[in-house]
Each structure stands twice: as C-alpha cells, then as structure tokens.
Amino acid sequence: MTHASATSRRRFLQQCTAAGAAFGFPTIIPSSALGKDGTVAPSNRTTLALIGCGGRGTDVVKNFLNDERVQVIAVCDVERESDRYNKGLIKKAGAFGREPAKRLVDKTYGTTGCAVHEDFREVLARADVDAVQIATPDHWHALQAVAAARAKKHIYCEKPLSLTIAQGRFMSDVVRQSGVVWQTGSQQRSDVHFRMAAEYVRNGKIGKLKQIRVGLASDNRDNNGCASQTEPTPVPAGLNYDLWLGPAPEAPFCPARLHSNWRWFYDYSGGNITDFGAHHLDIVQWALGMDESGPVEFLDLNAEWPAPGSLYTTAPKFDFAYRYADGTTVRVKDKQDFGAGISFEGELGSVLCTRGKLEIKPVELRKPLADGDVRLFESKDHFRNFIDAIQTGAKTAAPIEYAHRSITIAHLANIALRLRRQKLRWDPTKEQILDDAEAAAMQTRPMRGPWKLA
Structure with a gap:
C-alpha cells in the first residue's frame, strides 16, 4: 500500500x-x-x-x-x-x-x-x-482527473479517457507527476478472451498480419427514451444543470440531452467512435505492442451524419482505416459482418474476439503458448486490480498513458471525418497532425469560463 x-x-x-x-x-x-x-x-x-x-x-x-x-x-x-x-x-x-x-x-x-x-x-x-x-460525461474527465491527481487521490476513471487529444496528453502528464494510482475503465484488458487474442497476435501465431477489422456499436441509439424530447424545458428542481454543462458550451436544457444520450453530442463526447472505440481500438494497440505509440495515417474515411436540425451531432454510421508505420492496416466500421468486436487476420489464420467469445481458425492453431512466448499482463478482475495497485503497489491493467494513446486514434478519426478529409497524417512521437493546420487546431477545444485546464 x-x-x-x-x-x-x-x-x-x-x-x-x-x-x-x-x-x-x-x-x-x-x-x-x-x-x-x-x-x-x-x-x-x-x-x-x-x-x-x-x-x-x-x-x-x-x-x-x-x-x-x-x-x-x-x-x-x-x-x-x-x-x-x-x-x-x-x-x-x-x-x-x-x-x-x-x-x-x-x-x-x-x-x-x-x-x-x-x-x-x-x-x-x-x-x-x-x-x-x-x-x-466525457467532457468532465480532464478537469476532475487533474484536480483529483493534484489532491493526491487515486483514480479509477471511465473511458473514453478524454474529450480531446490535448486533454489526454495533459491528464497523463499530471497523473505521472502526481504519483497516484490510475486505472482506466477499459475492462476488456482484464478479460481473458481479449488478452488471449492479443497474445496470439503478439506472438505471431496467425502469421504475418494481412489486416485487422474492428466493428463498433452502430447508430446513436436512444438510451434514455427521451431522444424525441428536444425542445427546451425548464431545468428540473434538484439538477444543477450549469454545473452539468461545466466547461461545455452554453446550451438550453432538454430531456434528450442527458442520461447516456449525451454520448451523441460532440460537445460532450465523440459518439460510438470514442465510446466503443475506447475499448476495441485499445485491444488492437495492445495486440500490436503499440501501447505508447500509434498509427501514422488515416484513410478511406466515410460517415453518415444526423439529419439537418437533429440535436445529435456525432456520426451514427461510419467507416475508416488507419495504418501503422510498418504497414499494418486497421479497418473500422460501425458494424462488421461479425458485429462488434475485433478480427485479426493473418497469413496462417485468424483470431476473432468479441465480448464473451474467442474464435481461432483453423483449429490447428488453438494451442497453448510455448515457453519463451510473450505473456501480457494478466488481471482477472479490473476493479480489484485497482485496489491491489493502491494497497500493494501492483501494476494496473489499464494505465492512463495507454488509454490516452488508444483514444487518440478515435479522436483523430473524428477530426478527419468531421472535416471530410480523404487522408490525415499523424506523428505519434510528437503527437501532432501533419500538414493540416485546420485539423491540428482540433486537437484541443476551448472551455467555457471559468473552467480551464492548467
């Protein structure tokens, strides 16, 4: 401890x-x-x-x-x-x-x-x-996490880590400097199926990768039953709506805006690209040994947007690809033919992993890891692992730097899609968008006063 x-x-x-x-x-x-x-x-x-x-x-x-x-x-x-x-x-x-x-x-x-x-x-x-x-909600994570770290409180924070790339970088730096324990709520890192899939890929059990396909949850579903209630109404007694908005832009209250549906507002989140991307893109990073790095290029970008006049502002349907420096390409869609999950496809076979399912083909590849193979960090309980780290100094399954690097991919995809770019180049070492000043400016966003991250 x-x-x-x-x-x-x-x-x-x-x-x-x-x-x-x-x-x-x-x-x-x-x-x-x-x-x-x-x-x-x-x-x-x-x-x-x-x-x-x-x-x-x-x-x-x-x-x-x-x-x-x-x-x-x-x-x-x-x-x-x-x-x-x-x-x-x-x-x-x-x-x-x-x-x-x-x-x-x-x-x-x-x-x-x-x-x-x-x-x-x-x-x-x-x-x-x-x-x-x-x-x-996501738009609050950076302010609260930074304040908690500076107050020397250990932190379990839900994904997606941040609202912007710049926020994530700042959060990770402050947490590292403070010395507090951090666990991101990316619980798939404590799931045996996702760990085994990552280990198979990391050890080359399916041969050289041909491609990786990722399916995320589709559409801007109505989580609170109030998606149609978009007209401004008086703020209910018992709700501090101004504090709920916090650093987000001023906006009239309506029932459609709160209770999980906030995920479909770009002011508060990034839609399914960040919501489920925080999980599956994180596992891709883990499997490729890229926890503290990232891809170098985004391409093949397409999105459908809410109808004009809709309150929601994130893409319900989308597809895009990104590529690492070694040529490994990841193709992401709102829903693949296997639904939501990750398919690692190599020259010798494939590994498909979804929640509760691990499928390795052909069956001949289903063998235990050998002595000398890379073994990834094993956590059997994401929440107990956090307390273990506080009390015994154990490693956490989902450090903040890993979460920052993973959600950066989702943020970059959103930036490219919103600007209707055909391609976007990224330097994962300098953490900068290259040759596109308009896109680079979107690595951060202003905060409504008096809130600021400093």
Whole structure:
C-alpha cells in the first residue's frame, strides 16, 4: 500500500466524528470496526468516493462495495434524483443521482453514513478520501482527473479517457507527476478472451498480419427514451444543470440531452467512435505492442451524419482505416459482418474476439503458448486490480498513458471525418497532425469560463 493511503486509513476512525460534523452527515461506525468478525477493519480499508452517479457509475461502484478492502464513504452528482422530479420523462434511466447512490451504499453496509455532495471539489477537499471513481460525461474527465491527481487521490476513471487529444496528453502528464494510482475503465484488458487474442497476435501465431477489422456499436441509439424530447424545458428542481454543462458550451436544457444520450453530442463526447472505440481500438494497440505509440495515417474515411436540425451531432454510421508505420492496416466500421468486436487476420489464420467469445481458425492453431512466448499482463478482475495497485503497489491493467494513446486514434478519426478529409497524417512521437493546420487546431477545444485546464 502507498504511504499516503496507509496514513489516511489510520486517520479514518480518528477523524470520522469530526468529518461527519464538518460535512453534515451522521457518523456510523459498523460492528466490524475492529475487524473481529473476519472483515477488514475500516482503518485498513481504502476509502473511496463516487463522482458521477449515473448508470455506469452506479454499476461500477457495486464492485467496490463488494470488495472487503474498500469503504465507500461519499457519493457526488449534480443531480439529486432523476425519477423523483422528471415525472416519468426519463423512461429508461431509472433512479440515478446522488440520493439513489447513497441509498445503495447505505443498504450495502447497513449504515446511514454515506455522505452526499453536489460539487466534486468538495469530495477532493476531504482528507478522509483515498480514491475516487470518476463516471461523469466525457467532457468532465480532464478537469476532475487533474484536480483529483493534484489532491493526491487515486483514480479509477471511465473511458473514453478524454474529450480531446490535448486533454489526454495533459491528464497523463499530471497523473505521472502526481504519483497516484490510475486505472482506466477499459475492462476488456482484464478479460481473458481479449488478452488471449492479443497474445496470439503478439506472438505471431496467425502469421504475418494481412489486416485487422474492428466493428463498433452502430447508430446513436436512444438510451434514455427521451431522444424525441428536444425542445427546451425548464431545468428540473434538484439538477444543477450549469454545473452539468461545466466547461461545455452554453446550451438550453432538454430531456434528450442527458442520461447516456449525451454520448451523441460532440460537445460532450465523440459518439460510438470514442465510446466503443475506447475499448476495441485499445485491444488492437495492445495486440500490436503499440501501447505508447500509434498509427501514422488515416484513410478511406466515410460517415453518415444526423439529419439537418437533429440535436445529435456525432456520426451514427461510419467507416475508416488507419495504418501503422510498418504497414499494418486497421479497418473500422460501425458494424462488421461479425458485429462488434475485433478480427485479426493473418497469413496462417485468424483470431476473432468479441465480448464473451474467442474464435481461432483453423483449429490447428488453438494451442497453448510455448515457453519463451510473450505473456501480457494478466488481471482477472479490473476493479480489484485497482485496489491491489493502491494497497500493494501492483501494476494496473489499464494505465492512463495507454488509454490516452488508444483514444487518440478515435479522436483523430473524428477530426478527419468531421472535416471530410480523404487522408490525415499523424506523428505519434510528437503527437501532432501533419500538414493540416485546420485539423491540428482540433486537437484541443476551448472551455467555457471559468473552467480551464492548467
């Protein structure tokens, strides 16, 4: 465990009464406080706060709630509770927000002690928080991650890592300088099927690669049931909409804009190219041994865009290719003939990997790795691996630099598609778009005041 974390946990029981008074929540010390019932005593647990209590944030925090080495002590969201005040507008989202997240935590622990916050800066100011789980929309990741790293909080942050290439570079540099533990929510790096596929490719088991094909999820699906509700409406009570927008451009509130559908707005995300590209393009990088580098050229770029007047601004259908310096070419479509996944195709055979499936052809190639073959880092549980790294110094499965390099590919594809380019050249060493000033300017975006990344 890190010295900072050990010190924080030792202080936790001593400070709990004072912290409760300072932040306005009751202090409940569970019966396992001394660890006599076989559980890990709170003084030896990693204390964690959840920032972003939507669907993904709530799903992931359940893994930390089930880890006996973790104590979730606070939740934070700009929304109090979605289904209490939206009167059925959010049809599919369910009950999201800080109050439902608090109830989940308290029910799990059998206490009433989980603190609630509206502003993430309050969480980062707490001395009793060792680590944070960031599960906010993409446009918030950079500001929150940088602030958390500078506050010496360990960070589990959802993918896609960043909204822009420049943000990702800045985030990675700050995290490295701060020395905190980082895990990206690219859980396919802890999936045995994707690791085995990457190992087969890395060790040349299918021969020289002819091409790689990647299928991403298709279209801008209606995740919250409110895609048609695009007319501006009053901001519901209990939602700090200005803080939800944060660094993004000013925009009127409407139900279609929030609750997972934000993925289809270029102001907040990059559509399916970044959303699922953060997963599958990351595995391609892993398989090729390019975790800290990237391709040099984008080509064969095509996209269909939302109809004029649509609120959504990301491409529902697309295809593009990118090429590495050694000639290896990756072809990406919204959906391949095998659906969503990755097909590595070599001179001797192929490896197809999707979630829950690994298919190696021909069958003669299905052999265990030999002595001396490259073995990639093995994590069997993405969430426990994060806590292992905090408490024992173990490596994490998805370091921030790897995530930055992977999502850079998706950002570059979006830039080229939005500018209707036929080709785009990239220098992965200098991290610069070449010979295209307009495209290079899109490696960053302005932030709405007073927010800035510095």
